[in-house]
Amino acid sequence: xxxxLIFLNFADxxxxxxxxxxxxxxxxxxxxLRKIDNSYAYYQIAKCYExxxxxxxxxxxxxxxxxxxxxxxxxxxYAFLYFLTGEYEKAEYLLETSPTRKxxxxxxxxxxxxxxxxxxxxxxxxxxxxxxSAGIWTIPSYLIPGMTQILHGEFKKGILSFILTMFxxxxxxxxxxxxxxxxxxxxxxxxxxxxYTGNIYNAKRSVANxxxxxxxKKYEIP
Amino acid sequence: MILLIVLQFFEFxxxxxxxxxxxxxxxxxxxxxxxxVCNFEPSCSHFAxxxxxxxxxxxxxxxxSDRLQRCHPFAILYSKEYYEGTIKKGNRLKVIDNPQxxx
Amino acid sequence: xxxxxxxxxxxxxxxxxxxxxxEYLEKSGEYEFAxxxxxxxxxxxxxxxxxxxxxxxxxxxxxxxxxxxxxxLNKIKTRESKEYKAVSGYFFYKLNKITLxxxxxxxxxTLYAYLTLIEGNKEKAESILNEKIxxxxxxxxxxxxxLSIFLPGAGKIYSGRLYDGIYSFLINSISIYSAYYFxxxxxxxxxxxxxxxxxxxxxxxxxxxxxxxxxxxKIKKKKFFDMYKKKMKIKDILERCLSF
Numbered sequence: 180x181x182x183x184l185i186f187l188n189f190a191d192x193x194x195x196x197x198x199x200x201x202x203x204x205x206x207x208x209x210x211x212l213r214k215i216d217n218s219y220a221y222y223q224i225a226k227c228y229e230x231x232x233x234x235x236x237x238x239x240x241x242x243x244x245x246x247x248x249x250x251x252x253x254x255x256x257y258a259f260l261y262f263l264t265g266e267y268e269k270a271e272y273l274l275e276t277s278p279t280r281k282x283x284x285x286x287x288x289x290x291x292x293x294x295x296x297x298x299x300x301x302x303x304x305x306x307x308x309x310x311x312s313a314g315i316w317t318i319p320s321y322l323i324p325g326m327t328q329i330l331h332g333e334f335k336k337g338i339l340s341f342i343l344t345m346f347x348x349x350x351x352x353x354x355x356x357x358x359x360x361x362x363x364x365x366x367x368x369x370x371x372x373x374x375y376t377g378n379i380y381n382a383k384r385s386v387a388n389x390x391x392x393x394x395x396k397k398y399e400i401p
Numbered sequence: 402m403i404l405l406i407v408l409q410f411f412e413f414x415x416x417x418x419x420x421x422x423x424x425x426x427x428x429x430x431x432x433x434x435x436x437x438v439c440n441f442e443p444s445c446s447h448f449a450x451x452x453x454x455x456x457x458x459x460x461x462x463x464x465x466s467d468r469l470q471r472c473h474p475f476a477i478l479y480s481k482e483y484y485e486g487t488i489k490k491g492n493r494l495k496v497i498d499n500p501q502x503x504x
Numbered sequence: 505x506x507x508x509x510x511x512x513x514x515x516x517x518x519x520x521x522x523x524x525x526x527e528y529l530e531k532s533g534e535y536e537f538a539x540x541x542x543x544x545x546x547x548x549x550x551x552x553x554x555x556x557x558x559x560x561x562x563x564x565x566x567x568x569x570x571x572x573x574x575x576x577l578n579k580i581k582t583r584e585s586k587e588y589k590a591v592s593g594y595f596f597y598k599l600n601k602i603t604l605x606x607x608x609x610x611x612x613x614t615l616y617a618y619l620t621l622i623e624g625n626k627e628k629a630e631s632i633l634n635e636k637i638x639x640x641x642x643x644x645x646x647x648x649x650x651l652s653i654f655l656p657g658a659g660k661i662y663s664g665r666l667y668d669g670i671y672s673f674l675i676n677s678i679s680i681y682s683a684y685y686f687x688x689x690x691x692x693x694x695x696x697x698x699x700x701x702x703x704x705x706x707x708x709x710x711x712x713x714x715x716x717x718x719x720x721x722k723i724k725k726k727k728f729f730d731m732y733k734k735k736m737k738i739k740d741i742l743e744r745c746l747s748f
Contacts, residue, residue: 212521292491295492
């Protein structure tokens with residue numbers, strides 16, 4: 180019993196001093212010797228891996244912990260780890276089933292990052308958060324390339340988008356005017372379409388970034 | 402032939418560095434104005450930058466040209482066989498194509 | 505205070521429990537932790553030093569840490585032992601130096617046969633497995649290159665990459681045709697822009713065809729040899745040699 184307490188104290192001390200890898204080894208030793216409550220060890224190991232930024236391993240141990248203790252308060256962190264490891268569907272599933280406002284905010288954050296603006300906007304409306312609708316705010320960029328980006332504070336991107344789209348458009352127009360149809364078609368496909376669609380894509384991104392900033396500020400999302 | 406010899410001579414020197422700087426300039430300017438079009442991870446410009454730095458200008462340019470000719474939506478069909486799997490970025494699934502493989 | 509804790513663990517901890525935990529970590533694939541635990545075991549059981557060094561070197565090789573593996577191999581005193589030969593052979597096998605690996609794996613027929621199979625000689629492996637072995641067919645790099653010189657994209661289709669070949673063909677046809685069109689039209693301003701682009705894609709196509717045949721060969725070889733590595737139970741043999 181005394182030995183067990185020493186081992187446990189040692190493991191906890193290693194964690195406190197930031198020696199996370201060594202702490203993991205000691206918690207695993209205690210698990211192997213079956214001398215510790217599993218859920219406590221799983222949770223500690225998961226926290227160590229999280230601090231070491233080994234998110235996949237942290238997830239494995241959070242899953243083991245959640246299987247023993249269904250800790251609802253842990254869901255946002257757990258879901259965020261799924262997001263960091265690229266498992267978006269699992270993150271979304273967890274957050275959709277969680278009732279808390281923080282979970283909903285995190286879900287909106289994930290949707291915005293993934294480009295699912297429609298779903299994100301429905302949640303933002305439900306959270307009564309002031310947001311910009313992608314459908315409405317990208318219209319200026321359809322008419323004047325780069326406008327949406329400029330209106331959302333991304334001046335460099337907006338001006339660059341405007342210059343490149345207009346310049347490539349001018350080149351295409353020039354080629355067709357000189358009856359160089361082949362080079363006109365090539366320039367249209369390779370340059371103009373690329374920059375125009377890029378402008379629309381960046382317009383949607385700038386609206387999403389604006390909404391993300393608001394969300395991060397209000398709900399303290401990392 | 403003379404051009405090739407000259408290119409080889411400059412492999413580790415100026416021409417390679419100039420090319421990588423041009424790629425960086427492209428990434429900071431023209432690339433910013435485009436959508437996320439690349440089907441691979443790392444993107445073709447990042448790939449070109451890394452192979453030119455690692456393998457020299459001549460081999461780097463050839464690999465970059467080959468990469469551009471492999472960058473199409475059907476590349477995902479070869480993700481398990483010829484590449485290192487896939488990764489999700491945003492709402493797109495991209496194929497992982499490691500530059501280290503081309504030693 | 506901490507050093508007292510560490511010392512007390514070392515004294516109190518039983519040798520067997522440390523060894524069992526190390527083996528458990530090794531089986532779970534946690535090689536880094538297994539190495540730390542085997543080092544602790546070494547402290548408790550110095551009489552097994554050569555066996556433990558071999559084990560640690562083997563685990564470093566599993567994590568591709570060749571420098572540390574080499575350092576531990578050098579610490580082993582009994583160079584005629586089975587463990588030393590097993591790990592040394594594995595070291596050279598991992599570095600793809602098959603001839604050197606063969607010198608160490610002569611003590612076991614199956615290990616030796618596997619290496620001769622890699623070198624292209626299937627007789628020994630066939631006699632051990634009691635079955636006929638057929639080497640896979642690889643696309644020829646030379647043929648792929650030549651095909652792509654005459655028809656852009658053909659080399660890639662030959663190597664098995666249909667869509668890559670088609671896409672390459674389309675890009676090359678458009679760029680080469682554009683250059684040709686402007687040359688024919690005597691529009692040299694546009695010709696001198698499209699020509700380098702066409703050359704860029706054409707040379708990339710030829711080089712890419714060579715490379716896709718090379719990579720296809722590498723992939724097929726790896727699959728083939730990994731299949732026989734499993735069939736001949738190479739991993740089990742090595743782990744039996746290193747068990748203590």
